Amino acid sequence: MTEVTDALLYLDGVTVSFDGFKALNTLSFVVAPGEMRAVIGPNGAGKTTMMDVITGKTRPDQGTALFRGSADLTKLDEAEIATLGIGRKFQKPTVFEMHSVTDNLLLALKGDRAPRRVLFARETLSERARIDEILETVRLSAVRRRLAGELSHGQKQWLEIGMLLAQEPELLLVDEPVAGMTDAETADTADLLRRINQTRTVVVVEHDMTFVRALDVKVTVLHEGSVLAEGSLDHVSADPRVVEVYLGR
Amino acid sequence: MSAMRTYSVAVVILGGALAVALLSLLPAEHALHVPGYVVALLGKYLCYALLALSVDLVWGYVGILSLGHGAFFAIGGYAMGMYLMRQIGARGVYGNATLPDFMVFLNWQELPWYWGGFNHFGFALLVMALAPGLLAFVFGYLAFRSRVTGVYLSIITQALTYALMLAFFRNDMGFGGNNGLTDFKDFLGFSLQSDATxxxxxxxxxxxxxxxxxVCRMLVGARFGKVLVAIRDAESRARFLGYRVERYKVAVFVFSAVMAGLAGALYVPQVGIINPGEFAPANSIEAVIxxxxxxxGTLVGAIIGAILVNLGKTIFTGALPELWLFALGGLFILVTLFLPKGVVGLWDRIMARRVPAPPLVAAPVRQPEAGE
Amino acid sequence: MRKFLVTCALVLFAALAANPAAADPVEDILTGFASSKYDDIEKSIDALAASGDAAAPAILDALSAGDLQVSSDKKLYIKGDDGSLKEARSGADATGEIPPGLKAVKVNNRVRRAIDAAMGQLTLLSPDPAKRLSAAASQFHAPDPAQLPAVESAIAKESDPAVKRAFEQARAAIILVKSDAPDADKIAAIGLLAARGDEDAKSLLDAATASGSPAVADAARGALKGIERSLAWWSAAQNVYYGLSLGSVLLLAAIGLAITFGVMGVINMAHGEMVMLGAYTTYVVQQAVMVAAPGLTDYALVLAVPAAFLVSGAAGIAIERSIIRFLYGRPLETLLATFGLSLVLQQAMRSIFGPTNLQVDNPSWMSGSMDLGGLAITYNRFWIILFAVAIFALLTLVLRKTALGLQMRAVTQNRRMAASMGIRTGWVDSLTFGLGSGVAGIAGVALSQIDNVSPNLGQSYIIDSFMVVVFGGVGNLWGTLVGAMSLGVANKLLEPVAGAVLGKIVVLVLLVLFIQRRPRGLFPVKGRAVES
Incomplete structure (x- = not known):
């Protein structure tokens, strides 16, 4: 496919329906390289479904989804899309609970994932250095030997972000990273994401308005499967329709 | 688990078997003589233990609860049975040099093509490993590619072995129908009746x-094994990290099937018969228990469990045959309700209580989460 | 040889000359019945029928019933049911002494056929349309070219359209076997037979394909093809009926599973044993009724339905409370524990009732069958189809309209929310499981009518039942209905092509492939709820 857009992520006219209910309704959503974007919207607006479409978990009924203008995301599966350079953090923190923190990161490190390569893989010095570096970044060095299942909720969230970093994706999709975090943790997370954004493109889905404000980036409001408004947080909060369906009350 | 402990398990198994084998060769009147039936019984237990090991690899480490591993075991057994049938040669009841007795009985004129080559042990050995592996590959490829998981997968594996059982019951399949393959004489030229064999x-x-x-221990200890556990505990997370989950599953499933097939192959000369009953879904479920x-998810537990349960079965069915099913059924219920981590888990708990609590990081045996 | 023939002729002549009554030709024919040779008796029958004598039907009837007696002076008598004797020809009561040497005229199968043919001929003109119809049928089955004029005149006089058609078919049959009939007539006859289209027409046409005339043979072959096609349709329809009946059995066995597995997500390997408990309950109820009220034995089955529901339902609740409750959210462990339970239950039944099959009798209203076109509808299968559909409807109603159904759906959709709305979720779980198990028990009542009641009864259905539920789509009763029926029909349609075992294997393999293509079954429940 020839390049039709210079956007990193390009969704156009994407529709997904479940038994007649349209979770996404001709959604169009474009993210430029290096951008950080916040996505907000009421429950059922289609935020998670949009993530599912981008990461290959859900196939849209119609519409275009391109990565780097050339890779057709509607044709690839999760693993291929991940290898392509899209990382995803789930709404509910999902880490390998029976593995140590270090092993979680080790498994996430960029590298050949083919079974026959992994079969004979040994941990290299550069891998160990990279893991140390990430542990520093997500502040988990102290608990590196603990099983991931024993971490606190907030630590798991950070470990998952750490795993995303280890993947070295070009685009990070982060679903509700601060759910269940304390105010201090929330602020730290915003900080972390901004740092990550210096080298990577980030899409954040979040309900927490303080957090979105702290990120201080362009905001997309989803409602009933399509974009209701887009712009700075101040711009969209002034939009009466946004107030009506989401912010108000 | 440390390399020490790994090898000590292997040494115990091998050493024990060697000792029993040597004792069985003592003259019958010697006080330490082990009778032949005990040797055959132990050999049978070890084959079951290998089957259990293959089940544990897929269930314990990848979360695939196969209720059809008995099928791979039986296929390996049939491949061995076919070799042993050809070894009988003209010593059968009908004295036909090429055709096994049951084919003569069915008025067959020539050996079906798929029986060709089984007079060579090398070829038969290849089939013992490859036939179960191939079946596992085709089945696994289809199932894992379309992401059939959990109880659905369990049910279709059960259907698989059930279908194979029905198929092998048919006379025109050319595997001896109802009666299966039996009346073996010798194996690699050694008489199956002799104590030495x-x-x-x-x-x-x-x-x-x-x-x-x-091999399994090394596999699960390496990065490959970590990926397997990762798939077991959070399949979609593994996918989103870029792991082609289905490839890992197929690879392990095939490897496990080959193990089960070889276990079945060694089982047949020691019990002297292979018949379609080995495909019965209940057998596969028993291996799971x-x-x-x-x-x-402990590997060593699979071996211990297989030997313990079968020892119990031997004792029970000898003394109180009608109570065996009650005991086995009760075992299923009690273990799942009260011993989710099995005998090995219980042992670890007892040890942990005796010795001052070791730090959690050093937990010697990793236990999977209950559930899938 | 020649000498022998001459002797025979002489003896015959002597016999004729010796009998003064031989003046009446019918009397003459009747004396033939005194012969001990079947050949003679057969000839006499034909001659009697040809004579058209008024007494002929009564005589032939008596002969066929074995009531025709002959005395040593070759006089014929008909013995009544009460032992009275009538003179065969006149029908008058025999008077005086019992005639000497009275014995029954011998009848064998050949003679019986001859009687039938003769009766057919005699009754072509009977005033009773039913008799005419059977006369036409007997002509059709044993076409005799000599009877063609009689049949044709009967056609001309006939006013009843159904009888007329039967006569025409008989005529067609006769023309087809008549060697000197013109080709055009034969071809017309073939057309008529093709329209009839059953096995009898087929065998007549089969014979006609060997005709010397190529045109007739071709026409017969063409007609034969048509008939074979229509017969194939009937046999396919018969197989569909068998399939629907198998499907109903599967439906009964699977529908309880659709509740416990489909709605609750609990995989109960002991489900088959709930079915088995139902079947044993049926046995016990039947035995009890036989002892207590032998007159009501036919209705023991009706009593067994609620009894089986209660027994299996109670067992289900006990299982849920004691085992399954502790294993929610751990489907694989549930599978293992319930499998163990199934072993225990099987062995328990074996210990109590013995390992052999128990005999559960079919009530009289469930035995026998009826014909519908080319179909044979057996009553027991028919009742099971009706029963399965009724249970299905009832269950759908329970889930849709009752408080329990509403609470069940609430709990399965959002357990925590349901709990916070004051629904006792534990209680609902137990009742749901009890309901599913109870329905399995009812299935056992039905299965006891068509299968052996043994400890292994449930095992043989459990895999099929799971297949049905998975095939139809979990959590969807309609899917279970469609799944059961299509699996049943597929099985029975494949059976004649591939054989019973291979057919089953093919179905299983197809199912496994199907599940891999559509892991959520025919009617999947889509959306976010199933993902979590």
Whole structure:
């Protein structure tokens, strides 16, 4: 496919329906390289479904989804899309609970994932250095030997972000990273994401308005499967329709 | 688990089997003589242990609860049975040099093409490993590619072995129908009736079990094994990290099927018969319970469980045959309700209580989460 | 040889000359019945029928019933049911002494056929349309070219359209076997037979394909093809009926599973044993009724339905409370524990009732069958189809309209929310499981009518039942209905092509492939709820 857009992520006219209910309704959503974007919207607006479409978990009924203008995301599966350079953090923190923190990161490190390569893989010095570096970044060095299942909720969230970093994706999709975090943790997370954004493109889905404000980036409001408004947080909060369906009350 | 402990398990199995084998060769009146039936029984247990090991690898480490592993076991057994049938030669009841008795009985004129080559042990050995592997590959490829998981997968594996059982019951399949393959005479030129052959088979079973135990241990200890556990605990997370989950599953499933097939192959000369009953879904489920009793996801537990349960079965069916099913059924219920980590888990708990609590990081045996 | 023939002729002549009554030709024919040779008796029958004598039907009837007696002076008598004797020809009561040497005229199968043919001929003109119809049928089955004029005149006089058609078919049959009939007539006859289209027409046409005339043979072959096609349709329809009946059995066995597995997500390997408990309950109820009220034995089955529901339902609740409750959210463990339970239950039944099959009798209203076109509808299968559909409807109603159904759906959709709305979720779980198990018990009542009641009864259905539920789509009763029926029909349609075992294997393999293509079954429940 020839390049039709210079956007990193390009969704156009994407529709997904479940038994007649349209979770996404001709959604169009474009993210430029290096951008950080916040996505907000009421429950059922289609935020998670949009993530599912981008990461290959859900196939849209119609519409275009391109990565780097050339890779057709509607044709690839999760693993291929991940290898392509899209990382995803789930709404509910999902880490390998029976593995140590270090092993979680080790498994996430960029590298050949083919079974026959992994079969004979040994941990290299550069891998160990990279893991140390990430542990520093997500502040988990102290608990590196603990099983991931024993971490606190907030630590798991950070470990998952750490795993995303280890993947070295070009685009990070982060679903509700601060759910269940304390105010201090929330602020730290915003900080972390901004740092990550210096080298990577980030899409954040979040309900927490303080957090979105702290990120201080362009905001997309989803409602009933399509974009209701887009712009700075101040711009969209002034939009009466946004107030009506989401912010108000 | 440390390399020490890994090898000590292998050494115990192999050493024990060697000792029993040697004792069985003592003259019958010697006080330490082990009778031949005990040797055959132990050999059978070890084959079951290898089957249990193969089940534990997929269930304990990848979360695939196969209720059809008995099918791979039986296919390996049939491949061995076919070799042994050809070895009978003209010594059968009908004295036909090429055709096994049951084919003569069915008025067949010539050997079906798929029986060709089974007079060579090398070829038969290849089939014992490859036939179960191929079936596992085709089945696994289809199932894992379309992401059939959990109980759905369990049910279709059960249907698989059920269908195979029905198929092997048919006379025109060319595998002896109802009666299966039996009346074997010798194996690699050694009479199956002799004590020495029995002792040899026992040692071979122990060697194979030890070998696969060590291989499995290395596999699950390496990064590959970490990926497997990752898939077991959070399949979609593994996918989103870029792992082609289905490829890993197929690879392990095939490897496990080959193990089960070889276990079945060694089982047949020691029990002297293979028939379609080996495909019965209940057999496969029983293998799963051995693993559950021993401790799922521990490898060594599978071996312990298989030997314990079958020892119990031998004793029970001898003394109180009508109570055996009550005991086995009760075992299923009690173990799942009260011993989710099996005998190995229980042992670890007892040890942990005796010795001052070791730090959690050093937990010697990793236990999977209950559930899928 | 020649000498022998001459002797025979002489003897015959002597016999004729010796009998003064031989003046009446019918009397003459009747004396033939005194012969001990079947050949003679057969000839006499034909001759009697040809004579058209008024007494002929009564005589032939008596002969066929074995009531025709002959005395040593070759006089014929008909013995009544009460032992009275009538003179065969006149029908008058025999008077005086019992005639000497009275014995029954011998009848064998050949003679019986001859009687039938003769009766057919005699009754072509009977005033009773039913008799005419059977006369036409007997002509059709044993076409005799000599009877063609009689049949044709009967056609001309006939006013009843159904009888007329039967006569025409008989005529067609006769023309087809008549060697000197013109080709055009034969071809017309073939057309008529083709329209009839059953096995009898087929065998007549089969014979006609060997005709010397190529045109007739071709026409017969063409007609034969048509008939074979229509017969194939009937046999396919018969197989569909068998399939629907198998499907109903599967439906009964699977529908309880659709509740416990489909709605609750609990995989109960002991489900088959709930079915088995139902079947044993049926046995016990039947035995009890036989002892207590032998007159009501036919209705024991009706009593067994609620009894089986209660027994299996109670067992289900006990299982849920004691085992399954502790294993929610751990489907694989549930599978293992319930499998163990199934072993225990099987062995328990074996210990109590013995390992052999128990005999559960079919009530009289469930035995026998009826014909519908080319179909044979057996009553027991028919009742099971009706029963399965009724249970299905009832269950759908329970889930839709009752408080329990509403609470069940609430709990399965959102357990925590349901709990916070004051629904006792534990209680609902137990009742749901009890309901599913109870329905399995009812299935056992039905299965006891068509299968052996043994400890292994449930095992043989459990895999099929799971297949049905998975195939139809979990959590969807309609899917279970469609799944059961299509699996049943597929099985029975494949059976004649591939054989019973291979057919089953093919279905299983197809199912496994199907599940891999559509892991959520025919009617999947889509959306976010199933993902979590």
């Amino acid at each position: 029995r002792a040899g088979l026992l040692v071979a079973s122990a060697a194979l079990l030890s070998l696969f135990y060590v 051995w693993v559950a009793v021993g401790g799922r």
